[in-house]
């Protein structure tokens with residue numbers, strides 16, 4: 001299989017973490033894609049131009065980080081990151097949705113600040129900065145949820161990949177006033193799968 005990524009993408013990082021956590025390194029070749037470039041050869045591989053993009057062994061391509069993570073997690077028939085059974089499944093999905101909401105906002109912010117100076121929108125940057133503050137407050141209160149402290153799951157991986165964007169967004173300061181979230185993140189970030197996929201600044 002082939003997984004197309006960029007080093008700074010939090011979405012691609014989720015799939016890379018699952019590959020490392022599940023020991024799939026020998027089965028999945030990681031390839032750096034050239035995104036957001038006119039006429040990039042990558043568009044011939046994935047017309048949407050987005051990463052992550054997984055080309056399965058049968059040649060079929062998959063988009064969407066959650067789909068790719070779940071596919072990779074199920075390859076060995078022993079999924080480790082699936083939601084628990086029963087009502088707790090909705091809790092896991094609810095938390096994953098909240099985490100994804102934070103990542104989506106931070107991804108918009110991180111894209112905005114790499115645009116040429118005269119194309120950046122202060123309105124968008126301010127909007128995303130405020131969203132990130134509200135979401136950090138929310139997560140400081142929610143981080144003691146048993147599903148965020150228990151066995152690893154996609155909600156945890158998603159949230160950590162969002163918070164890890166502090167390396168790329170200089171003005172993202174989610175740590176002050178959020179000691180529990182900082183401690184939670186630092187513990188997870190120390191795992192080899194997270195450390196090896198940390199985004200460049």
Ligand SMILES: N[C@@H](CCC(=O)N[C@@H](CS)C(=O)NCC(=O)O)C(=O)O
Nearest residue numbers: 009011035036049050051052064065
């Ligand atoms: N919902 C998608 C989002 C993927 C996404 O937006 N990836 C960004 C990188 S962070 C990308 O490929 N951008 C290139 C482009 O928009 O052309 C997922 O979860 O995989």
